[in-house]
Amino acid sequence: MVLAWTENLSVGEPTLDAHHRHLFDLLARIDAMAGAGLALDAVQAVFVELNRYIVYHFSEEEEMMERAGFPFLELHRHSHRTIAMRVADMSAALSVANVERVARELHGFLTGWLVHHIEIEDFEYRPFLGGGE
Secondary structure, X not given: OOOOOOHHHOXXXXXXXXXXXXXXXXXXXXXXXXXXXXXXXXXXXXXXXXXXXXXXXXXXXXXXXXXXXOOOHHHHHXXXXXXHHHHHHHHHHOOHHHHHHHHHHHHHHHHHHHHHHHHHHHHHXXXXXXXXX
């Protein structure tokens, strides 16, 4: 089953919703690759894009939270650092010998993390950014 972004995952901020949709698109790319056979260079390309994008997304999200006076910003930053380190660790471990295992690990991690992070952690800032209760 491929997870997809839906309006139920909206944080009420169009820019951040677009960021989240892009992360789901990366997850879909991993799914598509698994169906076609995993090539090391394709998986590496996803990791490069994902590592860059999460740095960009987390920075943008944290700036918005800071401007909005979100009181749990430091906790959210810690969560972001943990996620970024986990993805960077998986990326660094990738090799020809383990491409399938690491791709499955990344897919499982993103599948479990994305919805949880948005629905639990990101929804906490919705009222501060004007996204409603």
